Structures are given as structure tokens and as C-alpha cells.
Amino acid sequence: xxxxxxxxxxxxxxxxxxxxxxxxxxxxxxxxxxxxxxxxxxxxxxxxxxxxxxxxxxxxxxxxxxxxxxxxxxxxxxxxxxxxxxxxxxxxxxxxxxxxxxxxxxxxxx
Amino acid sequence: xxxxxxxxxxxxxxxxxxxxxxxxxxxxxxxxxxxxxxxxxxxxxxxxxxxxxxxxxxxxxxxxxxxxxxxxxxxxxxxxxxxxxxxxxxxxxxxxxxxxxxxxxxxxxxxx
Numbered sequence: 001x002x003x004x005x006x007x008x009x010x011x012x013x014x015x016x017x018x019x020x021x022x023x024x025x026x027x028x029x030x031x032x033x034x035x036x037x038x039x040x041x042x043x044x045x046x047x048x049x050x051x052x053x054x055x056x057x058x059x060x061x062x063x064x065x066x067x068x069x070x071x072x073x074x075x076x077x078x079x080x081x082x083x084x085x086x087x088x089x090x091x092x093x094x095x096x097x098x099x100x101x102x103x104x105x106x107x108x109x110x
Numbered sequence: 111x112x113x114x115x116x117x118x119x120x121x122x123x124x125x126x127x128x129x130x131x132x133x134x135x136x137x138x139x140x141x142x143x144x145x146x147x148x149x150x151x152x153x154x155x156x157x158x159x160x161x162x163x164x165x166x167x168x169x170x171x172x173x174x175x176x177x178x179x180x181x182x183x184x185x186x187x188x189x190x191x192x193x194x195x196x197x198x199x200x201x202x203x204x205x206x207x208x209x210x211x212x213x214x215x216x217x218x219x220x221x222x
Contacts, residue, residue: 034210043201043213044153087153089210097166098143098203098211102152 003027004090006101013108017078021104023088024070032091033064033071037084038103044087047073078108112136116202116214123221128190131217133202134183142185143211144170144177145201153201159185160207192221 006023013019025033033050048055050062050071061074071088085103092099115134123129135142143158157167157177167177174193179185189196197220205211 032209036210043215045213046210049210097158098155100145100153100155 002101003099004088004101006088006104008102008104010105010107013078013106015078015080015108015110017108018074018076019078019106020072020074021086021088021106022070022072023101023104024068025088025090025099026069027090027092028066028069030069030090030092033062034089034091035060035062035071035073036087036089036100038087039084044100047086075106078106080108080110082106083108112212114202114204114212114214116200116217118217119215120218121220123192123219125193125221126191127221128188129192129196129219129221131187131200131202131219133185133187133204133214135185135202135204136212137183139204139206139212141205141207141211142179143201143203143205144185144187145203146198147201147216148198156187156200189219192219194221197221 035047036044037047038044050064054063059076063072085105087103088101117132141160144156145153147153156170159179162179176188199216201216203211203213
């Protein structure tokens with residue numbers, strides 16, 4: 001089993017739709033969680049951190065479920081510019097090692 | 111806006127040649143990572159340093175890859191000898207322990 005797993009997609013959604021991605025992790029000692037966004041042929045960029053209490057940044061909401069070992073990202077009112085690959089990242093509790101999922105591709109269409 | 115700087119942006123080389131990739135992390139960041147990204151494997155962690163000390167290089171083929179951090183402003187990744195299967199985008203990232211990281215623009219390596 002991979003340390004961090006994501007559905008690769010692609011998720012094709014119309015503009016304005018709400019879309020959600022999940023990411024599961026295998027190491028129960030994982031301490032920090034993030035969502036990154038990567039555009040085609042560009043570097044990954046930090047989108048948001050994921051806190052135990054959940055957090056929201058505009059149209060984006062991230063949640064953590066420690067019991068089930070998954071994190072989620074919800075995008076409301078999706079825009080064409082949201083089209084990208086979304087990578088979840090897990091940091092272990094000891095060596096601060098970041099492990100990336102393989103990413104979920106989102107395509108928002110007119 | 112502080113950025114991680116990687117050079118070169120693109121590199122085409124012949125099989126068997128040495129390749130050196132360089133990274134200047136963001137000033138003040140104590141952790142530096144090297145990743146390799148391919149379509150098939152996604153982002154793979156090759157090696158990382160904290161306070162310039164190597165912490166984990168288990169993701170790196172030891173026989174041909176080496177990663178060093180000669181000072182706080184420079185990290186290097188070398189491949190010798192290079193092989194076609196090394197063709198990928200190599201990213202450097204820096205950050206503070208436990209925090210999200212900033213990535214450089216990557217070095218796109220093609221070994222022919």
C-alpha cells in the first residue's frame with residue numbers, strides 16, 4: 001500500500017460546480033498535512049495547510065479525519081482557473097519527511 | 111518575494127555524462143529537499159537535508175546519484191553516469207521543519 005493515495009482522476013466538472021477530493025495516508029503517526037496545486041509543466045505550489053479543526057480559505061475547505069486517516073479538499077463554485085493537479089502531502093512525526101500523493105487532476109469546463 | 115532558485119532550467123545530455131543540478135534555497139529555511147517527477151511515478155523524494163546535514167537519501171540510487179549541501183545557500187544533486195531513465199523534472203524545495211515547502215521551478219533533464 002502506498003503511503004499516500006489519491007484518486008488520479010481526471011475530475012471533469014462544469015464551472016460553478018462543487019468538487020471534492022480525498023487523500024488517504026497509511027502512517028498513523030503523521031503530523032502535518034497540506035494540499036498543493038500543480039499546473040502543467042510548473043512546480044507544485046502550496047495551496048493550504050490542513051488542520052485538525054478543518055480550515056477554509058475562500059472557496060476552498062480542507063478537512064482532516066485522523067480516525068479514518070484521510071484528508072479532503074472541497075472546492076466550491078469552481079472556476080476555469082482551478083484546473084490543475086491537486087497533490088496531498090503528509091509529513092511524518094519524526095523526520096519531517098514530506099510524502100506526496102500522485103495527485104488528482106481537475107478539469108473545469110465551460 | 112523569496113524564491114527557491116534552480117539551475118539549469120533545462121539540460122540535455124548524452125548517456126554516460128555527468129549532470130550537476132544546483133539549488134539556492136530560501137534564506138532562513140533549514141530544510142532542503144530534492145524530488146524527481148515523472149509521469150509514471152509522480153513526485154519521488156530523493157534526498158533531504160536539515161541544517162545542511164543529510165537526513166534521508168533512501169530514495170536515491172546511491173551508485174550514480176549524490177546530493178550535497180556545501181553551504182546554507184547551495185544544494186547540489188549530481189548524476190554520474192547519467193542514463194536515459196534519469197530523464198525527469200528534478201525539483202528542489204526548501205522550508206522550515208514541519209511546514210509546507212516552497213519549490214523551485216525545476217530542472218528538466220533529458221538524457222539521450
